[in-house]
Amino acid sequence: MINIVNINKSFKDNLAKLIVLTNISLTIEKGSITTILGPTGCGKSTLLNIISNILIPDTGEVFFTNGSQNKIGYAFQNDILLPWRNVKKNITLGKEISNQNSIDQNFLNNLINEFEINDITEFMPSQLSGGMKQKVAFVRTILPEPDILLLDEPFSSLDFRTKIELEEYVLNYIKEKTNRCCIFVTHNIDEAVSISDKIVFLSKKPTRIIQEKLIDSNDRGSLLKFRLSTKYEKLYAEIAEIINDVYENKYI
Numbered sequence: 001m002i003n004i005v006n007i008n009k010s011f012k013d014n015l016a017k018l019i020v021l022t023n024i025s026l027t028i029e030k031g032s033i034t035t036i037l038g039p040t041g042c043g044k045s046t047l048l049n050i051i052s053n054i055l056i057p058d059t060g061e062v063f064f065t066n067g068s069q070n071k072i073g074y075a076f077q078n079d080i081l082l083p084w085r086n087v088k089k090n091i092t093l094g095k096e097i098s099n100q101n102s103i104d105q106n107f108l109n110n111l112i113n114e115f116e117i118n119d120i121t122e123f124m125p126s127q128l129s130g131g132m133k134q135k136v137a138f139v140r141t142i143l144p145e146p147d148i149l150l151l152d153e154p155f156s157s158l159d160f161r162t163k164i165e166l167e168e169y170v171l172n173y174i175k176e177k178t179n180r181c182c183i184f185v186t187h188n189i190d191e192a193v194s195i196s197d198k199i200v201f202l203s204k205k206p207t208r209i210i211q212e213k214l215i216d217s218n219d220r221g222s223l224l225k226f227r228l229s230t231k232y233e234k235l236y237a238e239i240a241e242i243i244n245d246v247y248e249n250k251y252i
């Protein structure tokens with residue numbers, strides 16, 4: 001569904017040139033969740049910014065199989081809730097910006113109930129905790145029902161159980177319609193094992209893809225149970241080892 005072809009991206013900082021992404025090619029299949037794991041500063045957010053057309057790559061292209069028909073929902077790493085709009089008005093912002101004026105009130109109310117933010121819909125962002133802000137930002141991303149979900153460390157401030165619930169929501173959301181897919185950035189191995197169909201490991205800068213690992217997601221069942229299984233334990237250990245190798249520069 002998304003075909004990323006040979007992306008290179010560097011930033012110029014005064015006289016120096018910072019090479020970030022090198023020869024990044026990647027296919028994101030329909031109905032799948034691809035997780036990006038890589039060290040701090042390697043260019044994960046930069047890659048999502050390129051996919052969402054916020055940044056232009058130096059070379060390379062991103063193709064979408066549905067062309068411009070795709071709706072992208074992007075939850076930024078530091079999600080900015082507009083401080084002068086209350087929670088409900090922040091949630092409906094995405095719809096307003098994309099000129100989809102018809103807000104499905106039923107869906108909106110279902111989301112507010114499902115994510116248990118009923119009590120805070122009139123709150124201003126300054127009255128929210130970090131985790132609450134992340135929940136609100138996630139609901140805002142989902143409301144326009146995007147085909148492509150770009151999630152940049154979306155649940156990093158949430159408690160264990162809430163995180164699992166939101167991960168399960170993402171899984172169901174992507175699997176319930178055939179034309180959806182998700183790119184998920186995290187530093188959290190639990191999260192990567194729990195929701196990925198594929199994990200992409202990035203190196204330190206200059207950043208390249210070290211490995212793509214397919215995860216068999218068929219018999220996961222409930223995430224809470226899955227996390228107690230031997231299959232989960234084994235995957236966790238394999239991933240931790242690859243990350244460790246990246247950190248210790250074994251791939252350079």
Ligand SMILES: Nc1ncnc2c1ncn2[C@@H]1O[C@H](COP(=O)(O)OP(=O)(O)OP(=O)(O)O)[C@@H](O)[C@H]1O
Binds near residue numbers: 013038042044047
């Ligand atoms: N607009 C910019 N101008 C100059 N340098 C930039 C710019 N945006 C990002 N960078 C640099 O590019 C590199 C990649 O940044 P990016 O935010 O994509 O990393 P990341 O992998 O998302 O890191 P983290 O895991 O900490 O979120 C960093 O070294 C950063 O300093």
Ligand SMILES: [Mg+2]
Binds near residue numbers: 046077
């Ligand atoms: Mg980032």
